[in-house]
Amino acid sequence: MSTSVLVCGAVFDGVSGELGGRAEIAVRDGVITEVGQSVGRPDGAEVIDLTERTVSPGFIDTHVHLTMDAADLARQTLASSATKALTGLALARDYLRYGFTTLRDLGSMDPEFPTVDLRDALAAGLVEGPRLVVAGHVLSASAGHGDLGGFYAPRWDLPVSAVADGAAQVRRLVRREHAYGADWIKTANAGGYFSAGDDPARGTWFDDEMDALCGAARLLGMPVAVHTGGAQACRQAIRAGARSLEHAYLIGEEGIEMAARAGVYIVPTMQMTQEDLAALRAGTLPGQAVWKFRRDHEAILEAQRLIAASDVKIAFGTDCGMFPFGHGIREFQAMVAAGLSELRALRAATSVAAEMLGRADLGVLRPGARADIVAMPGNPLDDITATARVDFVMRDGAVYRRPGGGPGG
């Protein structure tokens, strides 16, 4: 049994529109037990001085790929499941130090379930890192965004993509994800920029396939996250019953309104657009992405401004793996640059993300919540760049980073 008391200079509780002033947070056995002006000091409690910092719930990144490396995707996909899990663990541990205490991994390209194994090892305390929520694979139509076949010669029928055609095959794939322990179903109903031979502006599932996918997931009690692009595909995903739209690159006013009405979350992955823009300008964007991204980048930025100007529920997600994890924290700044208030960006990474995950015990600082707590100098509600200076990280009551602790501290 471990107990600690955090003495905080200011507090963002995950929800409130204004920072709370000086406060103390008591933590016992991984759970917040008390928040107040002054809390008791149980015997043996460690007192942690954060009086020069703003304290926040740990950040939640709802869109990462710990086992995919876009810089070398076609080759890296062929690595063993164990290599992917171990590489993913190293990335996850490092990412925790930026303040990301919970990650939703949205799919690996592998015949097995390396992220499920990684999630279980983390949950059992076999290894240290953030909490993981996982979708096993990116379920896709053949020739869709999740079909990596286009990277290889036709004679290689490699078992790395989770591909189905027709409602019966689609249901079977969903059931397989459930059987092997995925928490979420991830699918792509439109093409992508980095995938070969498809187009984000076009849909890839027929309505009956998308309905079969969401219907099977509903039957099994699994929420669905949909990589989507064109306005029509965005609307199809909402109609079918998706819980989150990923990217929603080219969503229009109508789709945003539909999402808001249906309570569907949008995860707009805005930093990725900035990464791709920089790569386009530098001439380093992969060949298969160039024509699509050159055509669409202004429309994507416009869609992001529309999303920011609406009252749709926005959750924080980066798509790290498609770009370096070290840049993921910049999503906060990209969100604010697109027009979100600092408060909405912070809520997106805390209470709203937790709500999307169905985890009332995450993303907030209040008694009964898991003790996932970060701290940073400055006031992130005035200056969002403060989020990039997190130097205290606690997950489930265990401290993984302390001010002045240096790289290993």
Ligand SMILES: [Zn+2]
């Ligand atoms: Zn992704």
